[in-house]
Amino acid sequence: MLSKYHWWRDAVIYQVYVRSFLDSTGDGIGDLAGVRAGLPYLKKLGVDGIWLSPFYPSPQHDHGYDVADYCGVDPLFGDLAEFDLLMAAARRLGIRVLLDIVPNHCSSEHPWFRAALAAEPGSPARARFHFADGRGPDGSEPPNNWHAMFGGPAWTRADDGQWYLHMFTPEQPDWNWRDPEVAAEFDRVLRFWLDRGVDGFRIDVAAGLYKHPELPDSDDPEADARTRDSVNPLAWNQPEVHDVWRWWRAVCEEYTVRDGRERLLVGEVSVPTAREHALYVRPDELHQAFFFDLLGAPWEADAFRKVISEAMEDIAGTGSTVTWVLNNHDQVRTVTRYGEPATEGSGLGPARARAAALLMLALPGAAYIYQGEELGLPEVVDLPDDVLTDPIFRRTGSRARIRDGCRVPLPWSGQASPFGFTSGAESAKPWLPQPEYFAEYATDRALADTRSFWHLYRDGLQLRASLPQLGEGTLRWLDTPPGVLAFTRGDGLVCAVNFGTAPTPAPVSGTPLLSSGPCPPGVLPAATAGWWLADTGL
Numbered sequence: 134m135l136s137k138y139h140w141w142r143d144a145v146i147y148q149v150y151v152r153s154f155l156d157s158t159g160d161g162i163g164d165l166a167g168v169r170a171g172l173p174y175l176k177k178l179g180v181d182g183i184w185l186s187p188f189y190p191s192p193q194h195d196h197g198y199d200v201a202d203y204c205g206v207d208p209l210f211g212d213l214a215e216f217d218l219l220m221a222a223a224r225r226l227g228i229r230v231l232l233d234i235v236p237n238h239c240s241s242e243h244p245w246f247r248a249a250l251a252a253e254p255g256s257p258a259r260a261r262f263h264f265a266d267g268r269g270p271d272g273s274e275p276p277n278n279w280h281a282m283f284g285g286p287a288w289t290r291a292d293d294g295q296w297y298l299h300m301f302t303p304e305q306p307d308w309n310w311r312d313p314e315v316a317a318e319f320d321r322v323l324r325f326w327l328d329r330g331v332d333g334f335r336i337d338v339a340a341g342l343y344k345h346p347e348l349p350d351s352d353d354p355e356a357d358a359r360t361r362d363s364v365n366p367l368a369w370n371q372p373e374v375h376d377v378w379r380w381w382r383a384v385c386e387e388y389t390v391r392d393g394r395e396r397l398l399v400g401e402v403s404v405p406t407a408r409e410h411a412l413y414v415r416p417d418e419l420h421q422a423f424f425f426d427l428l429g430a431p432w433e434a435d436a437f438r439k440v441i442s443e444a445m446e447d448i449a450g451t452g453s454t455v456t457w458v459l460n461n462h463d464q465v466r467t468v469t470r471y472g473e474p475a476t477e478g479s480g481l482g483p484a485r486a487r488a489a490a491l492l493m494l495a496l497p498g499a500a501y502i503y504q505g506e507e508l509g510l511p512e513v514v515d516l517p518d519d520v521l522t523d524p525i526f527r528r529t530g531s532r533a534r535i536r537d538g539c540r541v542p543l544p545w546s547g548q549a550s551p552f553g554f555t556s557g558a559e560s561a562k563p564w565l566p567q568p569e570y571f572a573e574y575a576t577d578r579a580l581a582d583t584r585s586f587w588h589l590y591r592d593g594l595q596l597r598a599s600l601p602q603l604g605e606g607t608l609r610w611l612d613t614p615p616g617v618l619a620f621t622r623g624d625g626l627v628c629a630v631n632f633g634t635a636p637t638p639a640p641v642s643g644t645p646l647l648s649s650g651p652c653p654p655g656v657l658p659a660a661t662a663g664w665w666l667a668d669t670g671l
Contacts, residue, residue, distance in 0.1 A: 141333075141397045141420055141499060142454045143604035144181040145594055146231065148503045150462050151186050151210055152196065152564060153542040159557025161564050163542065165211040169219045172226055174576065178507060178587070179594035182229030184335045184399075186462065188216075192242050194304035195524050196540075198337060199240035203322040213329075220330050229332035231397060236319055236377075237341035238305040245318075246306050254295050260312045263298035264291070265348065278354040279368060282361060284529035287368075298348075300341070300357070300368055302524050310342045310377065323381065327388050332396060338363070339378070339400030339413065339422065343371035361525070361534045363403045370404050378418040385420075399423065399456060407443040414453035421456040421499060424448065428458055432471045432485055434618050434632040438610070441496065445608065454498035454605055459489055460506045466539050469512035481660055483509055487589055487649035488630050488662035492618075494593045495628035495664060497606045502590070505543055508574045509586030512538040513565075520566055537565060544571040553577075592647055596664065602626035611640055617657065621667075630662040641665035 155167030165188060175183060187197030188210040197207070206212050223230050239246060245261055252258035254266075265276040267290065275288035276296055288296040289303040298307045308315050323334070345367040356364040363369040378398065385396035402413050402422035413422045426440040444455045459467050467489055472482025486509065493500050516537055518526075523535040542563040545553030550567040552575055572578075579587035597603045602623030611619040616633035619640045629640045636658045639645075644654050645663035652663050 140181065140229070140395060141399075143497075143597075144229075144499050145179070145494070145597070146182045146184050146229075146399075146499070146501045147175055147178070147180040148184045148461060148501055149186065150504055150540060151188050153540050154504055155543070155545065156551075156555040156557070156563070159555055159561055160209075161551070161555055161557065161562050162209055163554075164209065165206065165215045165219050169215075169222050172219075172222055172228060176226045176228060178591055179598065180228070180502065182231060182332060183223070184231040184501070185233060187233045187235060191240055192304065194240070194302060196522070198235055199238070199242075199302070199305045200235050201240040201242045201244075203234070203239075203319075204325045217329065224330070229397075230330075231333045231335050231399070232326055232331050233337060234319075234322070234334045235337040236308065236310075237338035238299065238301060238307045241304045241306055249297075250291055254293065257314075259295075261309055261315055262306050263309050263344065263348070264295045265298075267294070267296050277348050278350045279348075279365060280355045280358045281528075282357040282363070283525045284358050284531075298344070302528065307344070308342070310373070311346070316377070316380070320380070320384065323384050327384070327396065332394070333385065333420075334398055336398060336400045336419070339402050339419065340370045340374065340404055341368070342377060343373040344368050345371065370409065375412065375418060378413065382417055382419070397421065407440075407447040410444075411447040411451050411453075414448060414451050416452050421453065422448075423456050423458050423461075423501065425458065427493070428460070428464060432489075432632060434613075434616050434630070437492070437630075437632070438618055441608075442610075445497070449497065449607075455496065456499045456501065457493045457496055458501045458503075459486075459493055460503035460539070461501070462503065462540055463536050464539065466503075466506070466510060466512045468509055469514065482511065483586075484650055484660035487586065488660055490586075490590060491593055491647065491649050491662035491664065492628060492630050494597055495603060495620075495622060495626075495662075497604070497608055497622070503539075505539075505574075507587050507590040508543070508576065508579050510541075510543075510571075510574050513541045513568055514538055515568070516541075516565065522565070541565045541567055541571075544575040546575050546577040548572045589647075589649060596647060600626060613640065614638075625667050627665045627667050628662065629657055629665075631657045631659055634659045639663065639665070641667040 152163045154163040155171045156163050157166035189200045190202040190205045190207045191197045191199050249258045266272050268274040275286050279287040281287040283301050290296050299305050351365050389395045398419045399421040400419045404410050413419050424444050430436040430440050448455045467486035468482045471485035472480040521537050523537050526535045542554045551563050554563050555561045579585040608620040613619045617631050619629035621627050627641050631637050636656050639655050639657040642655050645652050645665045648663035650661045
């Protein structure tokens with residue numbers, strides 16, 4: 134049953150990719166003290182909370198998603214004392230804090246995995262992971278034909294001849310959630326951070342955890358690597374995973390009852406249909422799960438209407454609200470994705486990205502913003518091979534779908550790199566190089582220019598917070614010409630988006646409350662969105 138404390142149902146959460154947000158130490162890597170220093174900026178923007186990417190001790194083979202200690206802070210990012218200072222600062226500003234938790238896999242340097250490698254086959258230490266004998270006369274072939282999402286076989290052979298499963302990289306062995314010690318350990322981890330005051334967790338690979346108990350061959354073993362998605366039905370979305378989320382939800386409810394402050398579980402759930410997605414947000418499971426279909430939709434009115442309608446029908450029908458997202462640390466940024474690759478921000482991409490932002494913020498439910506999205510940052514597409522750090526590139530040698538381009542450190546001020554990102558000398562180098570054109574996107578320039586992406590997001594968030602029509606609720610589609618979407622929210626707020634390349638009549642006369650670009654009365658220009666107040670009888 135839902136608690137009366139339901140801040141999360143229409144919250145706007147800002148994703149902080151810690152190593153690229155703000156560096157307080159001058160080493161070129163963002164850190165927790167940098168996040169704390171940036172909190173007033175986020176308060177001014179108007180977000181309700183932040184989600185922090187993993188900052189736990191890690192060898193950083195996958196930028197912290199290979200966790201060696203779930204209850205600590207990597208010295209790269211600070212320490213537990215600095216984390217506590219960040220929590221206290223966020224609480225004073227009324228900003229909620231979510232942590233990224235990684236329960237599908239750990240680091241190959243995690244003490245339990247090191248113990249498993251040192252233990253005998255069949256031992257309790259190995260039962261915490263997926264160890265198996267190989268196939269073939271001498272066991273030299275992997276136990277099954279699965280491929281890892283980041284390329285190559287999903288199995289690596291240990292020194293004693295057995296193999297262990299890793300659905301990402303060999304440095305990220307998968308936990309075996311059929312072993313009760315694994316569940317007990319994550320219960321301890323949750324409580325450790327909840328006791329330190331966090332407001333919830335973003336759950337990495339939330340449709341993972343359980344594998345088919347027999348680990349059989351797949352009919353399409355390279356599907357995950359080909360799509361860079363959790364497609365293999367034998368490795369993902371097993372029915373037992375829902376028991377985990379029921380338990381975690383119960384833990385969160387326990388803390389809510391204890392102090393009256395509701396904790397949030399939001400899952401990274403990639404499943405084939407909205408109907409399957411809805412199973413994860415039933416009243417006793419996750420509060421939210423990212424609805425990636427909007428992020429993956431092409432810039433077409435029919436495509437957007439289809440995914441929005443399916444989400445409203447299947448997900449909102451569970452009693453949850455839809456969790457919308459257009460960008461994150463794994464995807465090409467909207468400015469580039471929606472237009473021709475344009476490193477200078479020219480072309481259709483920026484206009485479409487602005488329109489999509491207003492559309493997302495007008496939809497019923499919650500929304501997540503990825504850092505730099507509010508600045509209109511494009512994807513950095515021309516990083517040289519020798520600076521790339523994505524394990525996908527290291528394992529495959531291919532630049533296809535690599536993720537470094539959306540992770541380049543933020544520009545804060547100035548005309549040259551490091552653009553205020555690091556407190557070190559002007560010659561200090563961010564961990565990924567920033568292109569010269571980032572000067573056009575620096576936050577100081579964005580705040581000073583009322584036409585910037587930043588002001589569009591800030592104005593949208595202010596209206597969303599002040600207008601009763603926005604946030605939680607329903608929508609009703611309006612009849613529109615081809616290439617245009619329009620819907621009403623509550624008592625007479627209309628949102629319309631022109632996906633076409635030519636102006637069209639606006640669905641409402643008069644000047645919009647807010648628009649993504651110049652919008653004369655009665656006209657909706659191409660690649661433009663607007664919000665109007667109007668009679669609901671339209």
